[in-house]
Amino acid sequence: MPRIIKQKIEFEGRIEEREVVIEGDDLPVWTAAEKFQVVGTPVPRVDGADRVGGTARFTADLYPHGLLHGAALRSPHAHARVARLDASKAERAPGVRLVLSSANAPKIPWYNGKSWLFDPELRFVGDEVAFVIADTLEQARDAVELIAVDYEALPHIVDTEAALAPDAVQVHADGRLLGGAPERYERGDLERGFREADVTVELHVETPDVLHHSMETHGSVADWTGESLVIWDSTQHIFGVRRQVAGALKIPLDHVRVVSPYMGGGFGSKNGAGKYTIVAAIASRRLGRPVKIMFTRAEESVAAGKRPRSVQRIRVGAKRDGALTALDYWGASNVGAYRNMGSPLSGPLKELYACPNVRSEVANVFTHTGPAAAFRAPGYLEGTVALDCAMEALADTLGMDPLALRLKNYAEADQVQGRAYSSKFLREAYERAAAAAGWSRRAPTSPSPVTGGGTRRGLGMASQLWGGSGSPPAYAEIRLNPDGTAQIRIGTQDIGTGAKTALTQIAAEVLTLPVDRVALALGDTDYPYSPLSAGSQTITSCGPAVRMAADEIRRHLLDAAASLLEAAPNDIRLEAGRLVVAGVPERGMTIAEITSRMNNFTITGRGFRGPNPDGVTIRTFGVQIAEVEVDLDTGEVSVLKIVACHDVGRVINPLQYASQIQGGVIQGLGVALREDHVTDPDSGSVLDLGFDAYAVPRSRMIPEIVSMAVDKPDPIANNLGAKGAGEPPIIPTPAAIANAVANAIGVRVTSLPITPAKVLRALGRIP
Amino acid sequence: MNPTNTTDTASAITLTVNGERTQIAVSPRRTLLAALREDLHLTGTKEGCGVGTCGACTVLVDGQAVLSCLVLAVQADGRAVETVEGLAREGVLHPIQQAFIREDAFQCGFCTPGQIMALRGLLRRNAHPSPEDVRRALDGNVCRCGAHLRVQAAALAVARAAEGAGGS
Numbered sequence: 011m012p013r014i015i016k017q018k019i020e021f022e023g024r025i026e027e028r029e030v031v032i033e034g035d036d037l038p039v040w041t042a043a044e045k046f047q048v049v050g051t052p053v054p055r056v057d058g059a060d061r062v063g064g065t066a067r068f069t070a071d072l073y074p075h076g077l078l079h080g081a082a083l084r085s086p087h088a089h090a091r092v093a094r095l096d097a098s099k100a101e102r103a104p105g106v107r108l109v110l111s112s113a114n115a116p117k118i119p120w121y122n123g124k125s126w127l128f129d130p131e132l133r134f135v136g137d138e139v140a141f142v143i144a145d146t147l148e149q150a151r152d153a154v155e156l157i158a159v160d161y162e163a164l165p166h167i168v169d170t171e172a173a174l175a176p177d178a179v180q181v182h183a184d185g186r187l188l189g190g191a192p193e194r195y196e197r198g199d200l201e202r203g204f205r206e207a208d209v210t211v212e213l214h215v216e217t218p219d220v221l222h223h224s225m226e227t228h229g230s231v232a233d234w235t236g237e238s239l240v241i242w243d244s245t246q247h248i249f250g251v252r253r254q255v256a257g258a259l260k261i262p263l264d265h266v267r268v269v270s271p272y273m274g275g276g277f278g279s280k281n282g283a284g285k286y287t288i289v290a291a292i293a294s295r296r297l298g299r300p301v302k303i304m305f306t307r308a309e310e311s312v313a314a315g316k317r318p319r320s321v322q323r324i325r326v327g328a329k330r331d332g333a334l335t336a337l338d339y340w341g342a343s344n345v346g347a348y349r350n351m352g353s354p355l356s357g358p359l360k361e362l363y364a365c366p367n368v369r370s371e372v373a374n375v376f377t378h379t380g381p382a383a384a385f386r387a388p389g390y391l392e393g394t395v396a397l398d399c400a401m402e403a404l405a406d407t408l409g410m411d412p413l414a415l416r417l418k419n420y421a422e423a424d425q426v427q428g429r430a431y432s433s434k435f436l437r438e439a440y441e442r443a444a445a446a447a448g449w450s451r452r453a454p455t456s457p458s459p460v461t462g463g464g465t466r467r468g469l470g471m472a473s474q475l476w477g478g479s480g481s482p483p484a485y486a487e488i489r490l491n492p493d494g495t496a497q498i499r500i501g502t503q504d505i506g507t508g509a510k511t512a513l514t515q516i517a518a519e520v521l522t523l524p525v526d527r528v529a530l531a532l533g534d535t536d537y538p539y540s541p542l543s544a545g546s547q548t549i550t551s552c553g554p555a556v557r558m559a560a561d562e563i564r565r566h567l568l569d570a571a572a573s574l575l576e577a578a579p580n581d582i583r584l585e586a587g588r589l590v591v592a593g594v595p596e597r598g599m600t601i602a603e604i605t606s607r608m609n610n611f612t613i614t615g616r617g618f619r620g621p622n623p624d625g626v627t628i629r630t631f632g633v634q635i636a637e638v639e640v641d642l643d644t645g646e647v648s649v650l651k652i653v654a655c656h657d658v659g660r661v662i663n664p665l666q667y668a669s670q671i672q673g674g675v676i677q678g679l680g681v682a683l684r685e686d687h688v689t690d691p692d693s694g695s696v697l698d699l700g701f702d703a704y705a706v707p708r709s710r711m712i713p714e715i716v717s718m719a720v721d722k723p724d725p726i727a728n729n730l731g732a733k734g735a736g737e738p739p740i741i742p743t744p745a746a747i748a749n750a751v752a753n754a755i756g757v758r759v760t761s762l763p764i765t766p767a768k769v770l771r772a773l774g775r776i777p
Numbered sequence: 778m779n780p781t782n783t784t785d786t787a788s789a790i791t792l793t794v795n796g797e798r799t800q801i802a803v804s805p806r807r808t809l810l811a812a813l814r815e816d817l818h819l820t821g822t823k824e825g826c827g828v829g830t831c832g833a834c835t836v837l838v839d840g841q842a843v844l845s846c847l848v849l850a851v852q853a854d855g856r857a858v859e860t861v862e863g864l865a866r867e868g869v870l871h872p873i874q875q876a877f878i879r880e881d882a883f884q885c886g887f888c889t890p891g892q893i894m895a896l897r898g899l900l901r902r903n904a905h906p907s908p909e910d911v912r913r914a915l916d917g918n919v920c921r922c923g924a925h926l927r928v929q930a931a932a933l934a935v936a937r938a939a940e941g942a943g944g945s
Contacts, residue, residue, distance in 0.1 A: 064821015707923070709915040
């Protein structure tokens with residue numbers, strides 16, 4: 011019988027108490043002694059042929075019969091009221107079937123009740139005013155131009171610090187800050203900590219707005235049949251989309267099916283339904299035809315979310331031997347016009363290094379700019395720039411090796427919740443990364459900006475701490491076919507991480523089948539529930555459920571074989587796809603021989619994700635070391651090499667693990683050196699539409715990347731001993747690069763991205 | 778007259794797509810990308826930006842890699858077009874595709890067909906590219922997941938294999 015317990019669950023840097031349903035006993039954890047055939051091996055992607063063959067079908071690739079297309083009219087103003095909207099000309103345009111706006115759409119709450127699907131008050135450039143649905147996309151776009159709108163412009167605010175001023179224009183009537191007040195944290199006695207300090211270091215840090223720019227833009231295809239709605243969606247969370255759509259349209263969950271077998275990247279920006287999803291569903295119902303709405307690339311720049319810019323101030327106090335005595339922190343995150351979760355900027359500060367006296371304050375401030383969204387390790391990347399740059403600044407001040415400083419302040423336990431970590435192998439990560447990067451070569455940082463021409467090299471380091479524990483609920487089902495092949499169904503998503511392959515490996519391991527005899531289907535709400543693919547939790551949430559489902563199949567096979575082989579089930583072993591009587595290898599039969607004798611009777615297995623262990627904190631840890639070369643004449647920074655070593659528990663697939671590390675490093679490289687989403691401070695207009703003016707990392711700037719893992723299973727986190735790997739590698743990358751630049755040139759650039767102009771300014775070569 | 782037609786007049790064009798001659802009627806403003814995806818149902822070629830800044834729509838026209846979002850379908854009239862769907866032979870993936878799988882040269886896979894076709898274009902004009910040649914050829918292909926190094930490794934593996942086989 012299921013029972014419900016309360017459990018503290020960490021997700022994306024926040025801890026919440028959740029009720030968790032426990033159905034029975036979990037399997038024992040795969041310990042370090044376990045021997046594997048498939049788990050831990052570099053199995054190539056099981057869906058590789060489709061992804062390289064052009065046969066993987068993304069939402070963007072759907073053109074069902076009778077398809078209609080939608081396009082949006084977006085606000086040209088940062089803040090305005092729609093005084094009058096006349097769609098009559100657009101409605102008469104060729105091919106137009108419907109124009110939806112506040113005039114004729116149902117009033118559906120949006121942004122957690124702060125707004126509406128069509129809100130007459132527009133709060134950012136790009137806010138949705140209306141959608142046109144037409145026979146062709148060109149017709150829809152042409153007709154958007156024909157909608158006549160009178161905008162009543164209202165005062166707006168764009169800048170982070172200006173928006174914090176008491177007399178600033180407010181975006182929402184109920185306060186300029188998300189949650190009404192800054193998030194505060196304090197432990198110990200900060201004043202005493204600074205009195206005890208021999209040295210203090212202070213930094214002012216800024217990080218930019220960063221756009222996700224997933225290669226497949228945001229979009230949905232909605233298609234009603236009678237009372238049933240099917241939505242194809244480029245999403246990280248099919249069950250979340252289903253819940254939102256059913257809620258918005260006030261229809262039962264079982265009338266909505268959301269499908270997303272392939273999706274072209276999300277990085278946190280596709281964690282739920284968009285307005286386009288709801289509009290496609292409404293339009294499809296009214297018109298009796300399938301409706302598709304996909305963002306243009308330019309729309310990705312204005313209305314698809316962003317990692318919000320931050321302004322941070324940090325002050326660190328330490329003894330002469332490097333022991334931290336005080337950490338004082340203030341950070342502000344410019345979350346745009348709407349956001350329901352604050353940026354956990356102070357997460358690393360509170361926990362990464364041992365320090366008895368800590369105070370932090372984080373303000374999440376609303377402005378009339380595009381809404382922020384989660385972006386791979388939200389808050390932690392930004393917060394790590396402040397913390398780990400301050401640590402290396404402190405090391406330089408003390409004349410200490412930055413690695414020695416970090417080891418001096420190694421946190422053995424979770425200082426925030428006052429409890430042990432389930433496991434922590436950060437020391438091993440430091441050792442291995444330092445050896446691989448040749449850290450001992452690091453020259454002391456010049457105490458003043460270097461002079462002369464030519465190039466200078468530098469080494470810098472940063473650590474990471476992140477959640478990635480995963481949690482219940484997640485479920486999996488497996489069936490064995492008459493030919494002995496296995497089919498897994500699980501309602502998760504593979505957003506490019508290779509989750510499908512890793513989950514297949516887990517089932518293949520338990521069933522002792524080759525990977526190509528196991529087919530895994532995902533991305534469909536007709537399959538068992540799984541959580542959103544975010545928070546580095548897919549393998550750690552879904553993997554244990556898949557293992558349990560496969561284990562149930564294994565036990566049924568033992569029973570079936572026992573009856574056919576005339577032996578006790580306890581004496582049967584499943585080895586290399588064969589069921590054999592222990593000690594009598596010739597008495598046995600293959601899985602296919604058993605299933606072929608069952609006449610379509612189907613062996614099924616069901617698995618669930620067990621609860622997280624009580625009383626411990628589960629974290630990933632890791633370190634990255636950057637080596638850079640700075641051109642003193644041009645100010646250009648080239649990253650030569652990044653060495654990464656992370657403690658993410660057991661690695662299920664080392665090939666894909668290394669791909670995750672590379673991906674995180676490369677995205678972090680963009681934040682460090684290039685990416686800076688530009689909003690005009692006066693008008694609030696977005697000035698870098700598409701890829702033309704927004705500099706995502708390109709092939710020629712990518713350095714050598716060394717991807718290592720400690721690869722020690724966590725003894726209690728979940729039955730796989732795994733922790734998440736998706737977000738950890740982005741976290742320390744910008745801080746490590748910034749530290750390497752400081753080591754190279756003897757002056758610190760703490761405003762990201764580190765552009766040539768900022769380097770030259772820091773060197774005093776330009777005003 | 779079909780009321781859904783715009784005022785544009787469709788013209789008939791002939792394309793040889795992946796070795797097969799085909800005739801379609803396209804409006805003057807239809808891109809080769811849209812013709813491939815919507816008229817010929819070859820959705821392997823992706824639209825990443827629609828304005829020639831990301832490389833996701835790369836195909837070969839008469840053997841040369843082009844951005845199909847910047848080519849009008851009528852401009853491709855009479856020409857040979859090769860898309861990602863045309864690479865496999867009798868169910869066997871092309872060596873570039875096999876190398877992509879071996880090297881894990883993609884994550885979400887949305888930019889992958891364009892990357893593969895850009896490389897196909899490179900290897901056709903330069904069977905023995907240097908690492909810098911490869912990086913240069915791929916600089917116009919945006920990959921947001923960060924598979925750049927894997928793609929470069931796959932490209933160089935294919936070039937090396939071709940060298941071992943005496944070139945082709």
